[in-house]
Amino acid sequence: MRVVAETANGAVAEAMRQIEPHVVAAYPITPQTEVVEEFAGYVSDGRVRTRFVPVESEHSAMSICVGASAAGARVITATSSQGLAYMWEMLYIASGNRLPIVMALVNRALSAPINIHCDHSDSMGARDSGWIQIYCRDAQEVYDTFIQALPIAEHEDVRLPVMVCYDGFIVSHSLARIEMMTDERVRDFIGSYKAVYPLLDRDHPVIYGPLVLYDYYMEFKRQQAEAMNRALEVVFEIGKRFGKISGRSYGLVSSYRMEDADIALAALSSTARTAEVIADELRDQGIRAGVISPRLFRPFPAKALLQALGGIKVLGVLDRADSIGAGMAPLAADIGAALQSAGSNIRLYNRVYGLGGRDLTLSDLKSFFLSLERAGQGKEMPAHFGYLGVRED
Amino acid sequence: MVIKLREISKKKPLFTGGHRLCAGCGAAVIARQVMNMVDEPVVIGNGTGCLEVTTSIYPFSSWNVSWIHSAFPNTASTIAGVESAWRALRDFGEMKDNYRFIAFAGDGGTYDIGLQALSGAIERGHRFLYVCYNNQAYMNTGYQRSGATPASSWSSTTPVGTKQKGKPGRSKDLTAITAAHKIPYVAQASPGFWNDLMLKVERALQIDGPSFINVIQPCIPGWGILPRDSMRLAKLAVDTCYWPLYEIIDGRECTINYHPKQKLPLTEFLSLQKRFKHLLKDENRALLEELQAEVDTDWEMLMMRCVGSLR
Numbered sequence: 001m002r003v004v005a006e007t008a009n010g011a012v013a014e015a016m017r018q019i020e021p022h023v024v025a026a027y028p029i030t031p032q033t034e035v036v037e038e039f040a041g042y043v044s045d046g047r048v049r050t051r052f053v054p055v056e057s058e059h060s061a062m063s064i065c066v067g068a069s070a071a072g073a074r075v076i077t078a079t080s081s082q083g084l085a086y087m088w089e090m091l092y093i094a095s096g097n098r099l100p101i102v103m104a105l106v107n108r109a110l111s112a113p114i115n116i117h118c119d120h121s122d123s124m125g126a127r128d129s130g131w132i133q134i135y136c137r138d139a140q141e142v143y144d145t146f147i148q149a150l151p152i153a154e155h156e157d158v159r160l161p162v163m164v165c166y167d168g169f170i171v172s173h174s175l176a177r178i179e180m181m182t183d184e185r186v187r188d189f190i191g192s193y194k195a196v197y198p199l200l201d202r203d204h205p206v207i208y209g210p211l212v213l214y215d216y217y218m219e220f221k222r223q224q225a226e227a228m229n230r231a232l233e234v235v236f237e238i239g240k241r242f243g244k245i246s247g248r249s250y251g252l253v254s255s256y257r258m259e260d261a262d263i264a265l266a267a268l269s270s271t272a273r274t275a276e277v278i279a280d281e282l283r284d285q286g287i288r289a290g291v292i293s294p295r296l297f298r299p300f301p302a303k304a305l306l307q308a309l310g311g312i313k314v315l316g317v318l319d320r321a322d323s324i325g326a327g328m329a330p331l332a333a334d335i336g337a338a339l340q341s342a343g344s345n346i347r348l349y350n351r352v353y354g355l356g357g358r359d360l361t362l363s364d365l366k367s368f369f370l371s372l373e374r375a376g377q378g379k380e381m382p383a384h385f386g387y388l389g390v391r392e393d
Numbered sequence: 394m395v396i397k398l399r400e401i402s403k404k405k406p407l408f409t410g411g412h413r414l415c416a417g418c419g420a421a422v423i424a425r426q427v428m429n430m431v432d433e434p435v436v437i438g439n440g441t442g443c444l445e446v447t448t449s450i451y452p453f454s455s456w457n458v459s460w461i462h463s464a465f466p467n468t469a470s471t472i473a474g475v476e477s478a479w480r481a482l483r484d485f486g487e488m489k490d491n492y493r494f495i496a497f498a499g500d501g502g503t504y505d506i507g508l509q510a511l512s513g514a515i516e517r518g519h520r521f522l523y524v525c526y527n528n529q530a531y532m533n534t535g536y537q538r539s540g541a542t543p544a545s546s547w548s549s550t551t552p553v554g555t556k557q558k559g560k561p562g563r564s565k566d567l568t569a570i571t572a573a574h575k576i577p578y579v580a581q582a583s584p585g586f587w588n589d590l591m592l593k594v595e596r597a598l599q600i601d602g603p604s605f606i607n608v609i610q611p612c613i614p615g616w617g618i619l620p621r622d623s624m625r626l627a628k629l630a631v632d633t634c635y636w637p638l639y640e641i642i643d644g645r646e647c648t649i650n651y652h653p654k655q656k657l658p659l660t661e662f663l664s665l666q667k668r669f670k671h672l673l674k675d676e677n678r679a680l681l682e683e684l685q686a687e688v689d690t691d692w693e694m695l696m697m698r699c700v701g702s703l704r
Contacts, residue, residue: 022481025474051481053473056513060470063510066463067474071436073481093463199459200479202434202490209462210449 002180008136008171011143011178012078012104012164013038017048018186019150021102022073022193025053025064029083030116031168032106036078058083062090062101069099070208072198074150077101080168081108084122088129094161095130096224097208100153101161103131104146107269107320108168109356117357118168120268124321124330130224132162132231133298135268137254139176141295142166144248147181148238150190155238157230159196165297167270169357185245228299235296236304252301253308254293257283261290263372264309266335267318268293271353271360275318278365287373294331302338314347314376316368318388320354328385347375353388364389396591401429405457412455413447417620419610419627420444420526422584424497427524430594431458434490436479438472440498440507441465443533444526466506468498469514469523476519493598494521500541501531504567515576515603522597523605528612529564536615536668540565544687545680547668558677559668563687568641571605575644578604582638585627589638589650596640609636617667629662634692639699647702649695656692659685 006014012035016024024043026036036054043052051068055061061077069075079087084105094101105123109115123133132152136142142164149162166172181189197206212220236252243249256276258264265275272293282289292308294301309315319329328336332350339346351368353360368388374380408428414421420443437460439445445462448455463471472494482488498507503525511523530548531537538548544563547553551560572579577600582590590608597604611618611626618626630636631651638651660681663669672681 022485023474023477025477049481049484051477051484053477053517055470056516057509059467060473060510060513063463063467063470064474064477067438067461067471067476068478068481069474070461071475071478071482073478075478089464090467097463199436199461199475200434200482200488200490200492201459205457205459207449207454207456207460210451210454211446212451216451 001182004178004180005175006139006178007034007173007175008139008142008166009034009106009173010038011139011180012146013042014180015143015146015186016076017042018183019076019147019190020048021050021076023051023053023064023068023075024077025055025061025068025075026077026079027055027058027061027083029058029080031108031172032078032080032083032104035104035106058086059090062087062094065101066090066094066097066099069094069101070097070198071200072195074193075101076103078104078106080106081110081122084126085110091126091129091131093209096220098159098224098227099161100150100159102146102149102153103161103163105163105165106168106172107165115356116168118170118320119355119357120165120321121355123163123165124323126163127298127330130160130228131298132160132228132235132296134162134164134235134296135294136164136166136171137270137272137293139171139174140178140248142171143178143180144242144246144250147186147189148242148250151238152231152235154193155234158227158234160227160231165269170270179246181246189242189245232296232299232301250295252294252296252304254295255308256291258290258292258308258310260288261310261312262288263314263316263369263376264290264292264312265316265318265369266292266294266331268297268320268331271318271320274360274362275365278362278369281366282369282373289369300334300338302341305335305338306342306344309346312346314349314372316372317348317350319350319352322352322355348384349375349382350385351388358389360389394592394595396588404429407431407435407457409455409457411453413450414443415613415620417613417623418443419528419584419612419623422624423524423526423590423608423610426584426587426590427495427594430591430598431493431495433493435493435495436461436472436475438468438475438494438496440468440496440502442499442502444497444499446533465502467510468496468502468507469511472496472521473514473517473519476521496521496523498523498525499533500525500527500529501533501539503527504540504565511571512574515571515574515605518602520601521603522594523603525567525605525607526610527607528610528615530615532612532615541567544684545672547671553671558671558680568607572641572644576603576605578640578642580606580640581636582606582608583627583631583636584608584610585624586631586638586651593640615668617670618665622665626662626665629657633657633659633662633688635659635662635688637692637695639695645702647699649699659688
């Protein structure tokens with residue numbers, strides 16, 4: 001084990017070096033650029049044998065990934081924001097062909113107006129694209145998750161692409177203390193790769209991407225959905241297995257002081273860490289507050305989430321992406337559906353925050369938390385949906 | 394190199410019959426002629442279009458080799474991905490076979506929506522042969538104009554009306570555009586000249602880098618022709634110098650592979666096609682003359698380029 005001071009982007013590039021995939025195809029975009037640059041350096045210095053394809057666009061980046069993965073290679077890419085948007089049709093083609101591609105998605109707002117800072121509108125827009133999505137709270141989780149992503153993607157019960165999401169600049173560019181494993185340990189953990197139906201098998205020619213009409217299309221999609229559901233167990237198992245070699249075990253939902261909580265906040269990624277600070281403060285004032293953070297977002301870990309919520313009465317859900325016109329943002333909508341299906345009477349309040357990198361201040365967070373507390377006591381009825389930290393006029 | 398048809402007839406067909414292309418379709422002839430020249434392990438990349446939809450209807454396939462279709466604008470980058478995987482697997486010592494890679498896409502997927510991916514892939518130098526089966530419009534979706542549609546041609550999005558007579562403006566010269574990338578091999582071919590086309594495929598498949606062959610493809614419904622006239626038109630396109638057969642090596646060395654003994658008037662080519670029917674009317678004589686003048690000028694310029702090119 002090594003302890004280093006590194007950014008999440010640097011940690012991903014280092015994890016990629018340790019993994020040494022067959023093919024990396026990527027196009028630079030802020031705030032992902034460092035990942036591509038640093039990895040290009042490893043290629044130039046001969047530290048990896050990886051075929052690095054510096055493409056002319058993100059559409060081609062994902063097309064190369066699709067071609068290379070179908071051919072039988074282990075494939076990694078990285079992007080952000082418009083880059084992910086430009087890959088759009090290829091995301092569905094990657095998952096529809098059951099290709100275990102791994103992507104580092106450094107979350108950044110979508111244009112217009114153009115903005116380079118963090119929100120989750122890029123990955124949230126891709127939540128129905130058939131990719132497994134895992135959100136990381138800090139740089140250590142980014143490194144650890146990136147190493148877990150390949151065994152998840154390549155698992156025989158899954159064979160689906162995985163998006164490892166982390167907050168642009170906030171996590172991607174901040175130096176953090178990271179424990180890194182040895183190359184041998186990483187390689188042992190991910191194992192060698194043998195593609196199931198590679199194009200490059202002269203004795204067994206295969207067809208990828210045929211025209212499938214109404215007589216078979218629905219079975220294809222149903223099987224894909226079943227593979228996605230099986231990923232719940234696989235992500236859990238691999239998170240535990242990772243714990244055995246690293247001492248850092250992972251589940252599907254991260255919880256903070258939830259055991260006896262009355263109220264809780266739910267948030268993805270780095271904001272969950274910020275919310276923990278406020279939860280501690282409220283605890284000091286005698287309010288039993290907790291935080292939950294779904295680590296896995298696709299497939300949605302409804303069961304694990306309900307378990308983590310325990311006996312709380314009120315839940316505030318923080319979304320770093322809006323679903324314009326829906327009346328509820330993505331994370332809240334999914335949690336709400338899980339609560340409804342389980343017949344839960346936990347009351348849910350949703351706030352959109354932090355778009356385009358807008359800071360979520362501790363005071364905004366605290367006042368939201370306190371309004372939840374008053375709602376729990378029946379003293380106040382906050383709006384079910386709204387925005388935090390935005391000019392109101 | 395001599396093409397021996399007797400030998401070729403004994404080979405196991407890599408592209409088989411039973412597909413759903415139109416009777417007389419030039420794309421099927423092109424695919425067959427190209428696949429006849431494949432002697433090494435190969436992977437085919439096929440862009441969305443006529444050839445793809447008619448040869449891959451699940452659970453059937455006309456391909457006896459590995460084949461991938463991913464989307465419309467990325468035939469070049471998809472096959473470049475397959476090629477990159479092959480190179481990597483060789484570098485990792487996990488693959489010994491010497492593979493070749495061939496991309497097939499129509500003019501829609503090549504001249505227009507796929508131009509960026511094509512340009513990027515040939516500039517990066519991947520080993521693959523890109524075959525554009527060029528029927529000069531978006532035939533798969535019902536004959537809409539493309540960047541390859543010739544001036545004044547009817548298409549369903551450039552109909553012949555009272556104000557506008559077919560497509561305004563000229564087609565782009567994609568063969569020259571790819572040659573400007575200075576890649577090892579670029580050529581124009583026609584399935585009507587099978588010997589020339591197949592020799593070009595053979596040359597291209599020997600290259601450890603990118604090559605591009607732009608093949609004119611008569612389209613039965615899109616051109617408004619009879620199935621039996623398909624190969625006749627493929628020949629007339631060349632004999633009228635509407636579609637000259639030539640090749641450019643490394644963006645410099647240009648050779649015309651076939652000089653018609655007698656350059657036929659363009660009307661010989663146009664008059665068999667419904668898409669040009671209006672050009673034969675007296676009122677549109679000027680448009681016909683413009684098109685003939687364009688063909689003449691392009692042919693002269695091509696001859697000058699080839700005469701003056703480095704050998």
